Amino acid sequence: MDDTLYPLSTGLNLACRKNIEGYMLKHLLMEESEVPKLCVDLYREYGTTMAGLKAFGYEFDNDEFHAYVHGRLPYEKLKPDPVLRSLLLSMPQRKIVCNSFILVCAVESIAPNSKTWKWSSQVFTNADQAHAHQVLNRLGLNDCFDGIICFETLNPPNYTNVPTDTHLLTWSKSFNKDCNQVESGCFNSKTQILCKPSVEAIEAAIQIANVDPRKTLFFDDSARNIASGKAAGLNTVIVGRSDLVPGADYALNSIHNIKEALPKIWEVEGELQQMIQSPAVETMVLA
Template sequence: MEMENDNSFTQQTARPKYDCLLFDLDDTLYPLNSGLALATHQNIKDYMVEKLGIEPSKTDEMTNLLYSNYGTTLAGLRAIGYDFDYEEYYSFVHGKLPYENLKPDPVLRNLLLSLPYRKLIFTNSDKVHTIKALERLGLEDCFEGITCFETLNPIHKGTVYDDEENKGSMATDPTPKTALKCSEIFDIIQHFSQPNPTAVLPRTPVICKPSEHAIELALKIANINPKRTLFFEDSVRNIQAGKRVGLHTVLVGKFQKVKGADYAMESIHNLRKTVPELWETEITAQVIACPET
């Protein structure tokens, strides 16, 4: 009996698990103990006092409430009624940071360059700060692109309505507002001092993490598929928001995973140990038919 000839063979093809690695910047690509976060927080409070006329005794509580409810203090300040120039704000807040504390990081540089994936930055910070920090770390050429504050938010120079007729559009004010009248500001401290706050918090015009809309918009702009992207963040709530939109997630700066984190590592330098599959490939089998001879 003649056996039937099987004119086919199996070919193995390698396919990476991920297409893209998406990195936060501050306290992710460099450690929290660099001192930049502490200095940024102080500079924000100084800006609130010097430029917005907020009482110094209120800045600690206000920054905590605004940050926890809006993602960033800037987003919260805009939500509750303060109008100011974004560029001026970031120039003040980041202009006096101790960038000298950031040193070239050849270990991280080599790790990043050894990974054959798209690599991008996604930060709530402004572009000037992002580029300066990456240059200090020696990582400026390790990333394909940067999605930062300006990517998701048009530059805001301070706006006023010209009149009732033009109330639907915003007109540029050549002399941006600083402190507004108290009656125009939503008192967020008073709001949360009530046992059962009834008023709804005002919405912010600023688009930033941890808003799912902000993350989805950043992914769309960079043409990223969340299901094939690994997202590195030091913020638990940003990690959880990223997970909700379909990203794979790595919590940086923590020993233990939290809800929403697929991985956790104390330092970005632990990348190879924590996510070894980045240097591996997923093998898939494909049956190829052979022509008869």
């Protein structure tokens, strides 16, 4: 979602990092001279600085952390994007919001011999639900996705009376935590917080969204997320650059170029041709 649905130039990414550093100084009482480097190092090693802090034994409330880091972001810099809205609404696939990426998938009709396809798109993000809704509302995209996979989805609170959201996908108790073996170079979870780019987090998102990774397009601006997505069996699209990175099947300078680069997304009613090595694209995820 972040830096995929909107450009890095908005400055939200930098503001978020500054807020994380502020939290480390004010609430965790760290040395000011050590915070900037530690913030980046933990992000690189654990996927998010928050996950790294938890792995190092720092105890703090997750909601308090998110409120401090995201509650101060300059969301006013995000403006409605009618062009992207039109593109998303015209897609026949399911769309899932996943912070930095979009997952788009097509689910075959219940009729066994039908050539008609049903589609879904969802958002998948390491951030909390409140941040995801803020971003989507500001961009005018809040009704463009079938679901949101966020921090609370992968890391459910330790209490049962949790408010539900019709668009927030929930953790499946039947999820099999035994992940497939992947190449040693791929990022793997080392911490109690489950987040991208760990292959475990992406496999969990696939299970929660109930999609076939072979028929799913995974959009992300992060090269390491793309590598993990490919290891999890997804068809991958790197956003924000024109060159392919390891594990990427497609590259987009901007999410707005999606129709020119992937026109087959719009081919339906039995005319959808093979895009990569799968019979049809069923799902689309934007991270």
